[in-house]
Amino acid sequence: MSGLVKALRSRLPGRGLVIGAPYLWLAIFFLVPFLLVLKISFADSDTTIPPYTPLFTMGDDSALQITLHLDNFIRLFSDDPIYLLSYLSSLRNAAVTTVFCLLLGYPMAYAIARAQPSLRPVLLMLIVLPFWTSFLIRIYAWIGILKDNGLLNNFLIWIGMIDEPLNILNTQTAVYIGMVYAYLPFMVLPLYATLEKLDVSLLEAAMDLGARPLRAFWAVTLPLSLPGIVAGSLLVFIPAVGEFIIPTLLGGADTLTISTQLWSEFFANRDWPMASAVTVVMVALLVVPLMLLQRAQARAAEGAAS
Amino acid sequence: MTHPSVRDSEPWRDPSAEAQIKIDHLVKSFGDTRAVDDVSLRIHRGELFSLLGGSGCGKTTLLRMLAGFVTPDEGRIGIDGQDVSRVPPYERPVNMMFQSYALFPHMSVENNVAFGLRRDGVEKGEITRRVGEALDLVQLGPLAKRKPGQLSGGQRQRVALARSIIKRPKVLLLDEPLSALDKKLREATQFELRTIQEQVGITFVMVTHDQEEAMTMSTRIAVMNHGKIVQVGKPNEIYEFPHSRFVADFIGSVNLFEGRLKECFADHAVVESPDAGADLAVGPAGTHAPGAAICVAVRPEKLRLAKPGEGLDLPNRLPGRVRDIAYLGDACVYHVTLDSGKVVKATAPNLGRWDDQPFARDEAVTVGWAAAASILVDP
Amino acid sequence: MDGFVRGRWFLPVALIFGLIFLYGPIASLVVYSFNESKLVTVWSGFSVKWYGELAHNDQILNAAWLSLQVAVASATGALVIGTIAGYVLSRFTSFRGRTLFAGMVTAPLVMPEIITGISMLLMFVGLEQAIGWPPGRGVLTIIMAHITFTLSFVAVIVQSRLAGMDVSVEEAAMDLGARPVQVFFLITLPLMAPALVAGWLLAFSLSLDDLVITAFVSGPGSTTLPLVIFSKVRLGLSPEINALATVIVTVVSMGVFAAALYQYKRSKTLG
Numbered sequence: 001m002s003g004l005v006k007a008l009r010s011r012l013p014g015r016g017l018v019i020g021a022p023y024l025w026l027a028i029f030f031l032v033p034f035l036l037v038l039k040i041s042f043a044d045s046d047t048t049i050p051p052y053t054p055l056f057t058m059g060d061d062s063a064l065q066i067t068l069h070l071d072n073f074i075r076l077f078s079d080d081p082i083y084l085l086s087y088l089s090s091l092r093n094a095a096v097t098t099v100f101c102l103l104l105g106y107p108m109a110y111a112i113a114r115a116q117p118s119l120r121p122v123l124l125m126l127i128v129l130p131f132w133t134s135f136l137i138r139i140y141a142w143i144g145i146l147k148d149n150g151l152l153n154n155f156l157i158w159i160g161m162i163d164e165p166l167n168i169l170n171t172q173t174a175v176y177i178g179m180v181y182a183y184l185p186f187m188v189l190p191l192y193a194t195l196e197k198l199d200v201s202l203l204e205a206a207m208d209l210g211a212r213p214l215r216a217f218w219a220v221t222l223p224l225s226l227p228g229i230v231a232g233s234l235l236v237f238i239p240a241v242g243e244f245i246i247p248t249l250l251g252g253a254d255t256l257t258i259s260t261q262l263w264s265e266f267f268a269n270r271d272w273p274m275a276s277a278v279t280v281v282m283v284a285l286l287v288v289p290l291m292l293l294q295r296a297q298a299r300a301a302e303g304a305a306s
Numbered sequence: 307m308t309h310p311s312v313r314d315s316e317p318w319r320d321p322s323a324e325a326q327i328k329i330d331h332l333v334k335s336f337g338d339t340r341a342v343d344d345v346s347l348r349i350h351r352g353e354l355f356s357l358l359g360g361s362g363c364g365k366t367t368l369l370r371m372l373a374g375f376v377t378p379d380e381g382r383i384g385i386d387g388q389d390v391s392r393v394p395p396y397e398r399p400v401n402m403m404f405q406s407y408a409l410f411p412h413m414s415v416e417n418n419v420a421f422g423l424r425r426d427g428v429e430k431g432e433i434t435r436r437v438g439e440a441l442d443l444v445q446l447g448p449l450a451k452r453k454p455g456q457l458s459g460g461q462r463q464r465v466a467l468a469r470s471i472i473k474r475p476k477v478l479l480l481d482e483p484l485s486a487l488d489k490k491l492r493e494a495t496q497f498e499l500r501t502i503q504e505q506v507g508i509t510f511v512m513v514t515h516d517q518e519e520a521m522t523m524s525t526r527i528a529v530m531n532h533g534k535i536v537q538v539g540k541p542n543e544i545y546e547f548p549h550s551r552f553v554a555d556f557i558g559s560v561n562l563f564e565g566r567l568k569e570c571f572a573d574h575a576v577v578e579s580p581d582a583g584a585d586l587a588v589g590p591a592g593t594h595a596p597g598a599a600i601c602v603a604v605r606p607e608k609l610r611l612a613k614p615g616e617g618l619d620l621p622n623r624l625p626g627r628v629r630d631i632a633y634l635g636d637a638c639v640y641h642v643t644l645d646s647g648k649v650v651k652a653t654a655p656n657l658g659r660w661d662d663q664p665f666a667r668d669e670a671v672t673v674g675w676a677a678a679a680s681i682l683v684d685p
Numbered sequence: 686m687d688g689f690v691r692g693r694w695f696l697p698v699a700l701i702f703g704l705i706f707l708y709g710p711i712a713s714l715v716v717y718s719f720n721e722s723k724l725v726t727v728w729s730g731f732s733v734k735w736y737g738e739l740a741h742n743d744q745i746l747n748a749a750w751l752s753l754q755v756a757v758a759s760a761t762g763a764l765v766i767g768t769i770a771g772y773v774l775s776r777f778t779s780f781r782g783r784t785l786f787a788g789m790v791t792a793p794l795v796m797p798e799i800i801t802g803i804s805m806l807l808m809f810v811g812l813e814q815a816i817g818w819p820p821g822r823g824v825l826t827i828i829m830a831h832i833t834f835t836l837s838f839v840a841v842i843v844q845s846r847l848a849g850m851d852v853s854v855e856e857a858a859m860d861l862g863a864r865p866v867q868v869f870f871l872i873t874l875p876l877m878a879p880a881l882v883a884g885w886l887l888a889f890s891l892s893l894d895d896l897v898i899t900a901f902v903s904g905p906g907s908t909t910l911p912l913v914i915f916s917k918v919r920l921g922l923s924p925e926i927n928a929l930a931t932v933i934v935t936v937v938s939m940g941v942f943a944a945a946l947y948q949y950k951r952s953k954t955l956g
Contacts, residue, residue: 022767027789029808030793036811050810111696132890144717144927147922185707188703242798262799262803290792290795293795294788373856375856395856401860408854
């Protein structure tokens with residue numbers, strides 16, 4: 001390995017170019033934009049195009065003046081409780097989604113990992129397949145299922161379980177259902193990856209030493225699948241915090257999320273600096289989970305290499 | 307055989323003979339570990355030279371430096387008088403056969419074999435002819451159109467061999483060439499590889515951890531430990547005249563008695579050994595001076611066992627008791643506890659059937675050997 | 686596995702329940718796309734009339750055509766940059782700024798799209814102010830944004846394919862006289878082919894489907910299909926959307942089936 005890399009390193013004249021091209025692209029279109037968001041979050045809303053005041057201006061004595069407006073952040077944290085409530089609500093949504101994905105996804109992943117080897121790729125494909133069809137359309141499908149005269153209510157009335165249709169659509173429950181539905185594959189895949197590698201003889205050893213199946217599961221399988229649990233939970237939690245489509249289509253008046261807040265700030269109020277401030281705080285909330293995810297993935301890569 | 311075998315001419319004995327591969331003071335470190343530590347070697351044209359050692363001894367790093375995948379920190383490698391230390395792998399007159407065979411999975415057998423010639427821009431008809439020859443040499447002609455995934459392990463090994471010799475390299479490097487084969491096939495292939503090597507007349511440098519493989523095939527063996535070469539010699543030299551306790555212990559099985567050199571004579575020496583509970587007569591002491599701490603090494607098959615009363619006309623005779631017998635089919639290994647408390651192993655061929663076992667467990671025996679059967683090594 | 690007898694029913698049942706959960710909604714879309722009634726979920730008879738309506742809905746058709754063009758361009762761009770990024774990640778184990786690079790490659794995989802969307806828009810606006818390019822928001826900015834967020838998926842697929850590949854195969858090629866560039870094109874690239882196909886297809890479908898980022902970076906006259914669908918479904922159910930969903934599901938299923946068949950045949954010869 002190191003030999004080839006050395007050979008490439010010393011003899012590929014374009015090594016700098018090879019690294020530089022994707023590096024530069026990501027820096028310009030992914031990293032720098034964040035700094036820009038940070039900058040604009042300190043600006044004030046204006047009627048100019050673009051609609052914010054410049055941060056750096058030349059004063060009369062041609063000295064550089066930096067004007068930092070902290071108004072946005074003050075508004076965010078003290079003046080208007082709607083933002084704080086939205087953040088909390090988004091975090092709760094993401095947490096609840098993560099827990100339910102784990103509860104549903106773990107047995108699924110375990111079932112696939114313990115299925116016949118010839119069946120596993122097929123089952124795995126079935127998990128991934130929905131991911132390839134339109135996200136928007138899959139969420140749209142739930143409107144037809146959950147609404148008052150929708151499929152679920154019709155079915156429940158038909159089997160006689162209820163007389164009156166349940167009001168599910170445009171409630172928090174509908175948002176949870178949609179989120180678990182959309183993010184379930186992200187939980188199943190990393191869980192499967194760790195469970196599949198788990199040596200069955202470890203379980204056999206535990207049972208040979210007197211552990212009953214459930215006890216063996218708690219003592220052996222669960223701890224050993226912890227890396228998969230961590231990776232899966234982060235893969236669900238992080239994007240779920242910023243989920244926009246599901247609360248918009250399935251949620252109702254009681255659904256409060258930071259992304260719908262940001263959306264209306266940006267598109268309806270055209271207050272770019274405020275929207276930027278909302279984004280900055282959201283990124284700040286996600287920094288720790290993002291770093292945890294990167295560490296988990298680096299560790300997984302090391303494990304695969306050794 | 308088209309070439310006179312170096313096995314007979316032994317050019318390494320002739321100081322004036324020009325070696326084909328000259329390795330001088332080669333050093334390679336990875337982090338804090340010196341994987342290869344000041345190695346110098348001379349390898350002659352037509353040799354089948356083995357680098358033998360345990361895992362992590364530096365043999366693979368040394369081989370990869372010869373191939374050009376690893377650049378040495380210090381020292382130089384010369385092949386036919388040309389310094390190749392800094393020449394990239396694709397410009398070296400050297401080819402390699404990989405432990406995993408490293409066949410190109412998306413190419414047919416013949417395209418795998420032709421790959422090297424195509425890179426050199428050899429003309430089409432010539433390529434077809436030489437690929438045919440190479441495949442015939444390894445008896446794979448009928449499988450030319452197959453993909454590597456459709457071949458057995460033994461067949462893949464042959465494709466790898468054909469692919470690596472088709473460019474007629476000056477040196478062929480082999481990284482554990484037989485380790486992926488099962489035991490029976492491995493033994494058959496050992497001789498076949500030797501025959502092919504003598505037919506094509508290419509110098510082979512082989513890395514192996516399997517001493518039997520090294521002994522069977524090599525003209526000479528370099529035993530490596532901790533990045534250094536500890537001994538170079540023909541297989542029988544390495545086995546019968548190990549320079550150190552490490553080599554004696556690493557190659558085959560050995561009984562070691564620690565002691566002190568007491569007296570030296572022209573044809574033999576005497577060692578005082580508390581380990582053995584007696585003075586031992588050994589071969590000439592060589593450079594060792596009386597009083598030196600020393601180790602007496604003697605192979606199990608050189609020990610003789612006798613009943614206590616029977617005369618054993620050997621200078622070294624130690625009383626003991628049979629503790630255990632391991633039956634190997636062709637021979638038995640007797641574990642004998644000497645009166646000094648030391649356990650020695652003695653191998654005796656099974657000349658008769660099991661019923662005729664000359665010695666039983668717990669029986670009192672005398673262990674004996676000739677002075678010339680043992681040698682002195684550093685402790 | 687005899688020790689699992691008691692728990693034997695639980696895992697398969699959970700799996701089947703999960704799969705019904707994943708596929709039920711999609712199936713309902715398909716079934717009700719053939720419903721005659723405009724009230725999508727009240728069955729009144731079999732009909733294909735909504736497919737006819739769909740075929741004459743210029744707004745949807747134009748948006749779909751634009752989306753396809755954008756997706757092809759984005760997926761191709763993401764394939765090139767993402768492949769290089771994946772190669773760099775798996776083969777250059779140490780260079781200055783590698784941690785930052787790895788972070789920039791993986792972050793877009795999970796970064797909420799709304800964050801990526803707003804920051805990219807501000808970047809485009811800032812760039813236009815500073816250097817006058819890109820001129821306004823439109824197809825070009827959509828493609829650049831899509832390349833950025835989909836290239837990470839390509840990079841991750843390529844990286845994991847390369848990680849599972851025996852490096853000595855490339856060394857063998859070099860040993861036989863292939864220069865590094867030849868090694869890449871004759872050995873590495875062909876062996877990566879399945880990953881490249883998968884990466885392109887994934888980037889294509891992600892681009893085709895993206896709503897949030899596109900909403901930020903699109904301009905007048907660059908309305909993609911998800912934007913049209915979103916504005917329609919916000920108002921409630923629409924039988925045309927059901928018909929459109931069925932078309933999409935059919936195309937994807939055929940694509941996946943073809944890919945699986947190709948993979949199966951390939952695995953038979955490559956072993």
